[in-house]
Amino acid sequence: MSDDITSMRGILHRVDETGKKAGLKLNAKKTKVMQLKPENSSLYDFKIDQTVLENVEDFKYLGSVKTIDGSCSKDIKVRKGMAKKKMIELNNVWKDHNIPIELKLKLLKCLIWPVMIYGCEAWSQKKDTDKRIEAAEMWFYRRILRVKWTDKRTNESVLEELKTERTLLNLINARKLKYVGHALRNHRTSLMKTVCEGRLDGRRRKERPPMSLLTNLTKACGLSLHQIVQKSQNRAGWQQRVRSSIATANTASGDADR
Template sequence: MVISRKQESPKCDIFINKVKLKQTEKFKYLGTIISNDGKTNREISARTAQAKINFQKMKTILINKHISIETRKRAFQCYIEPVLMYECEAWTISKQIQNKLEATEMWFLRRMLRIPWTAKKTNERVLNEANKRRSLVRAIRKRQATFLGHVMRRGKLEHLVTTGKFEGKRNRGRQREKIMDGLAT
């Protein structure tokens, strides 16, 4: 796989024992989807879908009205959030992705409180009812900052890649958002 900004990925021929390896657009490595455009949109969508599947598997516990909301929230934090936030330290979160993550957080909360989509309750009202604040994006940013501190102290190739300080000309057009840009906000 060749990771590039270009619309059409450059062709790369690699041979092992005179056998040509197939070039791919995306693959899964250690549970994370790596795509040839270098973006994390597919990975975040896959994580969201996997977390929703796990939520459905634990639905009997997470929406049970006989269990207190605090206990259900703790169960959610223990069993669903880790699935959703796996490898989030490497995500580049744009405003669009942040909105998607916040919507996902509200999706989980509305189901835990058994609020149907036809009930016209605002997100703020749902958060008040659950005695909760939005915490998913904040937790992701905290994990990213912790990881960034580790990378900055190490000061090797990871530091160079993360800070994006390479010599040479930049490409034309709007520059992509970097991990550092998300942490600055």
């Protein structure tokens, strides 16, 4: 990663040369480049042994899909698809009438939730992505009860039969808040504090700014960014704050469902 083209080429060259000394060689066909460029600007070429590297608009890194526009919509879509696939693979479990509903819900949260929300700490969610996450959660619940779309059952009746509530969005918010608190307390690096309190030079475009992770955080806990930086330094106090925020959100969502 680099801020400009010259230093990026220098980093790539040093990695290539150092690898060759150890008997390793960069595979140009498997190496991709993603350039965060302004509109109407040209792409630069990067080469390894005179082979031009492919410029891409998205790629998967450590299981998460990174896109050139910083949106998390594609990553959430991929995680949802993987979770549904895992859900279908466990059909024998959901069909088994000898397994109580309470145990099936625990299996859902232990086996499916981690697949669905992997990497959610960095998601910048918009209203439409929140709706897709809630729809996926209800799809999982309906799968447990073997409810078909032709049955024309409401979400409320499904939740009432399972004796549960929608919790996936609140779990995602809790993980975001816990992670940002952990990162801000890390005194070995100031990266997260710079992200939260830093300002970009120049003027933003006139159109509506995209939804950001910082906006999600302030909305989830009801604090400003400055207050988040301050209060997160107290680990026990911040954990209590996260629990109370999620409890409030659960109460509000429960009232909305009713």
